[in-house]
Structure formats: structure tokens, C-alpha cells
């Protein structure tokens with residue numbers, strides 16, 4: 001492996017993400033406690049769990065932003081934490097929850113930041129970087145915002161721009177922390193359609209989500225966390241069921257069916 005290229009890894013090992021036995025603690029508490037996450041390429045994996053269950057902490061470990069105290073993160077056969085920061089930046093994009101955008105720069109320049117791992121640090125953006133950024137803006141439904149200053153954007157507009165920056169990065173693994181929490185219903189569905197298109201191109205996607213019906217709509221697999229541990233992992237049909245969800249969330253859950261798609265629609269009531 002060279003300094004700035006991650007993978008392609010061992011041809012015999014399965015592609016996608018394979019994280020095993022991840023452990024990370026802070027403040028004298030284990031926040032991620034022996035977690036395994038497997039996400040094959042071509043799939044969207046939903047990371048679910050109540051507030052404080054460890055989703056954000058786990059995403060940072062998977063992204064290589066934080067080094068686990070124990071365990072491994074392997075992407076396409078290559079150990080992510082053994083790779084250089086530049087190699088990781090080429091391979092992995094993380095869209096953080098409520099990422100701040102307080103630089104006085106245009107949306108297009110913000111999205112061009114996603115191209116930095118792919119170009120020489122001393123050189124400015126090339127025509128191909130600009131093309132990739134414009135395509136990413138278009139895919140994220142943010143093309144009309146390209147000349148706006150990012151500090152003036154609404155919460156939902158910022159969320160689209162953050163997604164566009166990650167798309168411009170052209171990662172093999174895209175990690176997202178509640179990418180739809182500021183979006184109106186149409187924009188939520190559009191974001192999930194963007195993720196489905198990415199996985200169709202072989203990208204591996206792992207996204208934290210609170211809205212379980214959205215997870216049922218868009219995910220192939222889900223991983224349910226509680227208190228830093230995986231309490232269930234599998235298909236939507238296996239995991240998004242009352243007997244699994246009710247003890248974790250402490251609410252009554254009924255699973256209905258979407259009249260158009262047949263996918264699960266979850267209804268909640270206080271227990």
C-alpha cells in the first residue's frame with residue numbers, strides 16, 4: 001500500500017465494511033462496547049438506537065476520526081486505522097450531525113473542499129474537481145445554492161450541502177449521522193434516493209437514523225444499539241419488530257404496511 005492509496009485490499013476478503021469488537025470509552029464509561037458492524041458494498045445499513053446509545057461515537061470510530069481502544073475497522077480488505085490519514089480521506093466520507101459551516105465561503109467552494117483528498121495540497125482545484133463538485137451539488141439537490149454564502153443557508157439547505165461535499169469526495173464508504181433530521185419530507189425521500197443510487201454504484205453506506213420508518217424505507221440492513229452495544233442486527237423485517245424495539249425504546253410499537261411500497265411503517269404509543 002502506498003502512502004495515499006487505500007486498498008484495493010486482499011482479493012479473497014469480502015468487500016465493504018467489516019468492523020469487529022470495537023471498543024471506546026470516555027469519562028470512565030464504555031460508550032462503544034464490543035461492537036461488530038458488517039456492511040457489504042451495494043447496501044445501505046441503518047444505525048439505530050435511542051439518544052446516547054453510541055451511534056455518533058461508533059460512526060467516528062468507523063470513519064477513523066477516533067482510534068478504537070480495541071477492535072478493527074476493515075474496508076475492502078484493508079485496515080482503516082493502519083492507513084494514512086490521506087488514504088482514509090480518499091476512501092471514507094463522514095457527514096456529521098449538525099456539522100458547523102461558519103466559513104464565509106460560497107457553497108461551491110465548500111463542496112470543493114471535498115476534493116482536497118484527491119488533489120495536490122499546493123495546487124488549486126482542477127477542472128475535474130469543479131465538475132465533480134457541480135455533479136455532487138446536483139445529486140444532493142443543491143445546485144441552485146452554488147453561489148450562496150454557506151453561513152446564510154437554512155438548516156435543511158446546509159444539510160444538502162454537507163451531503164454534496166461528501167459526494168464530491170467520491171468515497172468508497174459513506175457514513176452519515178442523521179442526514180435527514182432538518183429536511184422536509186420530500187427532501188428526506190430524495191436524500192434516501194441519493195443513497196440508494198450510490199450503493200447501486202458499489203459504495204458502502206452506513207447512516208444513523210432516528211426515524212425508524214425511514215430506516216424501513218431505505219435500508220437493507222439495520223444495526224440497533226443500546227448503551228453502546230449491538231442488541232440486534234439484520235434485515236429490516238427481522239429487527240424492526242415490536243419484540244425487539246419495545247424494550248430498547250420503552251414505547252409500544254405497531255408495525256403497519258405502507259400502502260404503496262409494502263415496507264413497514266412504524267407507529268408508536270407510550271407504554
Ligand SMILES: Nc1ncnc2c1ncn2[C@@H]1O[C@H](COP(=O)(O)OP(=O)(O)OP(=O)(O)O)[C@@H](O)[C@H]1O
Nearest residue numbers: 026027031049050051052053054055056057058097
Ligand atoms: N467525549 C465524551 N466524553 C464523555 N462522554 C461522551 C463523550 N462523547 C459522547 N459521550 C456520551 O456517550 C454517549 C453516546 O453518545 P453518542 O453521541 O455516541 O450517542 P448517539 O447515539 O449518537 O446519541 P443521539 O441519538 O442523542 O445523537 C452519550 O451518553 C454521550 O453523552
